[in-house]
Structure formats: structure tokens, C-alpha cells
Amino acid sequence: MSRASHMRILMTADTVGGVWTYSCGLASRLVASGADVTLVTIGPAARADQREMLRGAGVRLVDTDLNLEWQDPEGHDFANAERVLARMEARFQPDIVHLNSFREATLAWRAPTVLVAHSCVTSWARACRDTGWLGEPRWTRYTERVTAALNSTQAWICPSQSFHDDIVEIYRPRSPGAVIWNGIAAGNFPSRKREMIFAAGRLWDRAKNIAVLAAASPGLDWPVQVAGPAGADQATGVTWLGQLPHNALRGHLQHAAIFVSPALYEPFGLSVLEAAAAGCALVLSNIPTFRELWSGAAMLFDPEDSRALHRTLADLCAHDLERTRLQRAAYEHSLTYSLARTTSAYLKLYEGLLASDRTSSQAGEIEVRA
Template identity: 40%
Template sequence: MPMTPTHLLMTTDSVGGVWTYALELARELVESGMRVSLAVLGPSPQPDQVDAAQAVPGLELINTSLPLDWMADGPDIVRHSAVALGALARRLKVDLIHLNSPALAAGAGFPVPVVGVCHSCLATWWAATHGGAMPEDFQWRTEALARGYAACDALVAPSAAFAAATAAVYRLPAPVVVHNGRRPVHGAAPIRRDRTVFTGGRLWDDGKNVAALDAAAGLGVPLVAAGPLASPSGERRTLVHARALGRLDAASVAGWLARSPVFASMALYEPFGLTVLEAAQAGCALVLSDIPTFRELWDGAALFVDPADSPALAATLCRLLDNPAEAESRGDAARRRAEHYGLEPFVGGMRAIYRTVLSTHTAEPALSRPARNETAA
């Protein structure tokens, strides 16, 4: 087995930032000569997402129609998806698997090593957004994810804060931290910045806490919000004061970031935050909720606000809008910090993990090597 993978099977979904993460990484790996098969779980990609994937020469996009683990109706469906993914890996004859849905590592019967990336989970999400005992249907999902984590050869997290939270909840060694990376997506250069605050993401998600921003908009903040208001399962959020733009493609988001002097996120739960990174790359001043992940990534390059204090949030946003020089200065600081989260350290970090996993797997004597992924049979 080679020390560097030649054919990688990577899972993704089309629902949120995992798509951006996977496509960025896959593009760089393909351009370096690796063969990558990108398997989509959950809802089918939107036409603009398909176009973006097809624009990468040599990238194989596979729409599996398999459910995401956090959208499945029961553990049997997760096991079925894992088995189907294992069969796909064997058919493709890959030499490494990168799971952005690590719950599928258990019971899949993968013939090759598995790297799992901890993007988020229901247990840590619930703790951050609600607290207390989880709903019953979260319990089995959390148990399935724990088995998946145990079956991976390596676990990766996009921030140290989320790695620590994951380790505490699942009682496992802290995942290796590889910060996400993003190439800047440039919108049309504006003649001037508008007097607008921009936010974006999965607006239906309680963890994004868009209600706090909507409340600030009710206090006089001109806020525009991009992203879906309805979840894949049909739950819907309503914005009363902010201007809702709906789901936008990457170029349209870049255009709004180019003309908005301020970006805000009052997320209660954010393992990394790719939209924040995109805003920083665009030179927006950042106003963020005071949570551990944002402090880790943006301390000294953003203003932090208690996400429960809407008047303080509104005052901070209006101050920046009324003082373009301060907004520009803080936007420059955000852009400089964003340079730490470029593609080179991101892709280089993942390639190093791939090499380590492959070399460790190859070095194991065949007779002493445990059977792959039997933990959830």
C-alpha cells in the first residue's frame, strides 16, 4: 500500500459548510495528482453545486441517495448506509477513506484505513444550544457516532475548542486539529461599501442563533441574511426584521461580502465557521458571539458580543456602520488573520494525516491487524 493515497473516497453532504470543505479539499488533492471520488449523502446537490464539482477536472461526483446519519429514522438505516458505502469503497478499489460523516465508519466493512473528520454532532450541539438531557432520538444517534469514532483510524477536528468538546463528550483522546481553509471567492469590486450588515449560513439551525441578529435588526440595524430558512426535514424559521435573501450560490455570497462592511454571527454552536472565514477574506469587520471557537480563531481580529444581549449587539453593529474608518481597520485585521487559514496549511495538514494513517496501517503485521470496523455489527 502506498504511503500517500492514490485514490481517495470522501463523503460529503450538500446541506451546509461540509460541502464547501469537501470541495475545497478535493479540488486541491485532484490538482496534486490524486484521484478523488466524492460521495454525496443526504439531499442531492443543487445545480450550482454540481456545476462547481464538475468544474474540477478529474473529480468524480457520486450522488449516493443514502441518508445522512443525523437525518436517518433509526440505527438500522445508518447501518444500511455504512454497508452500502463499504461496498462502494470496494467497488472503486480506493486505498483510503475520508469520512465527513464518521458515524458511517462502524459496520461498513471498509477494506482500507479510515480518517474521520468531526465537523459537528448532536450531543455537542444540544449542549451548546439547549443544555440538559438530550431528546431520546438523539441518544441512539450519539451512540452510533461514538461507535463510528471508535472505528476510525484517525479523527480530525477543525478547531481546538471543538476537539476538546468532542473528546469530553465521547471520552476519547482529543482529535488532531487541522484548521479549515478556504480560497478567497472574489465578488465584483464595489465602488463603495453599503451601510449593511451581512450574515449567512443555515438560518434554520438553532445553533446559528439568527434570532439574536433579527432582534438587533428590530433595533435599527440594516441586516441582510443569506441561507435557507427551512431545514431538510421541513422545520422553518421566520425573520421578522432582517431581509432574508434565501439560499445564494458562492458567487452571490461573495458579492454581498464585497459590499457589506460588517459581518455578524451570533452562533451558539460553531465548530469552525467557514462563512466567517469568507467574510474575513473579503475584509469585513467581524462581530461575533463570545464562544470558545470564535475566541480561538479570531481573538484580536473581531469584536465579541454576548449573544443574549441584543441591545449591545445592535449598538456595536451601528457603531461600525457609522464609523467607516473603524470598520475598514477592523476588516483589515480580519483579512490578515484569515491568512492563517489558507489552503496550504489545511491541505498539507490533511495530507500528513493521510500519510501517517497509511504508513501505520502498512506497518501492522497482517496477522495482528484487527478486523476492520466490527464494532457496530
């Protein structure tokens, strides 16, 4: 019998960024392992192309109109979230509640909770060196809620040791937390690549630092394509593809010879993993997360130095052997971050929490009888 047989899991997710990709992959794999999974969106409803990522997976999808916590730092929507999610728990009767944001961990769940910290406003601001506004009352309240969430949940997880260390330094949670790397399903190493440089990120998000790539692009022999919302201020020298469905994004990665992430802040970087699995040579900013996850399988550069990035990309475009070596190194290292391994780690965590919950319940029953 599967380890997940008859396990009911209620999982929250937002549809903005890589959390959706993570949630769809994990939820689908949990269902394939025998679990019953309800995926509840927080924030904008899933788009048609995002729903397509779950087609045939057997995951139950429920949209809500609840605010994302970083869009509601004062907690105006908290009481509404409490009512909506209490109804969800009563309706689906989960054994485990898997939360992909902080706020919801402070609710009075009956089932054991797992909180996965994918990012936070404070660590984002620190990485961007823009922290003056964090002292405003609404962001002080946000920090208090994140701290309370980490101290309320039965287990909290980060996708990298680097981000785990940031969380510990900022919020000082009472429990130590743990690290479970994100994972994706492995594919075959692609046989052919095109002379193309590819990146993905929101131009308006300073942490993605796409402006540095735009500044480095003029004069390169190969075209540079960027997927993601560009906004009105688009630099020349780069082809802006706009928001792409996930399947289209993966198609571009299959063709691109080089993938660039100039991020100032990245708690994990699922797009980097997807690029590596597609056999792209990786050119990544020299930040703690990428050193932890991709050391030896990528070229690292100073994310504030567009000239250094230009030189690195120009050299890779010109040198076939080095580019091919990096492509193979990235692909082989991507196999470390498999969806099967990620799912197994979460199932082990869930089982431990359920066993502990049963023991606590039995102890409580004994105390009542006494």
C-alpha cells in the same frame, strides 16, 4: 513527484451546510496535488449550484440516497449504508477513506479511515441549552454510535481545538484525535465596500441564533441582509435573501462592509472565514470557537443580548476608521486558514496512515510465514 501522486481517496460529504464547501475545496485541492478523489454524498443529492462548485476540478462525484446520521439516530438505514459503501470501496479501490460524518467509520473498511468531526447532535444541544431529549432511547443509540465511530477509525480530526475539547468531554474516545483548521483559497483584499451588514444562517436552526440579529436590526442606519432558509416566521427589519448559490453568497460578502455571526454553536464557521477573506469587519458571538479562531481580529458580543449587538453594529456603521481597521485585521488573519495549509496537513496525515498500514501488513505477513 507530488506527495499525492497515485493516491486514491474516497471522501464522503453531506450537502447541508458548510461541510459541502469544506469537502469541495479540499477534494479539489487534493486532485490538483495529484490525487484521485471520489466524493460520495450522504443525504440529499447535490443541487445544480453545488455541482457547479466542482466544475473543472476533476473530482468524481457520486450521489447516494443514504440517510444523514442525525436524521436516522436509530440506525434504520445502517445496513443499506453498509451495502452501498462497500460497493463503492470495491469499485474505486481507495487507499484512504476520508469520512465527514461519524456513522460510516464503524463499517468494515479495507482502507485506513480518517473521521472528521464537523458537528454532533449532543454538542449542538448543549450549546442551545436544550438537552432533555438526549436521554430518549434513539439519541442514546446515536451517542453510542458516535462513540463507536471515534474508537473505530484510525484517526479522528476536529476543525478547532474548542470543538475537539467538546468531543473529548462528551464521548471520551480512546485515541486523542487532532486538530486541522479548515481553509479556503485566499483572494485579494477588496477595494470598495458598501454600507451593508450581512449574515448567513438557517433561521430555523437555534444554534445559528439569527433571531438575535433580527431583534437588533431595527433602527440601524444600514440595511441588514441574511442569506439562508428563512421559514415562514420572518422578522421585520431584515432583508431575507433565502438560500443562495455559493457564488452569489461570495458576491454579497465582497460587497458587505460588516459580517455578523450571532451563533450559539459553531465548531469552526466557514462562512466567517469566507467573510474575513472578503474583507468584512467581523462581529461575532463570544463563544469558545470564535475566541480561539478570531481573537484580535473581530468584535465579540454576548449572543443573548440583542441590545449589545445593536450598539456594536451602530458604532461600527458610524466609525469609518475602526471599521476599516477591523476589515484589514480580519482579512490578514484569514490568511492563517489557507486551503494549501489545510490540504498539506491532510496529506501528511494520509501518508502517515498509509505508512503505518504498510508496516502492519508486512508484520502480518511475517507472522503468517513464521
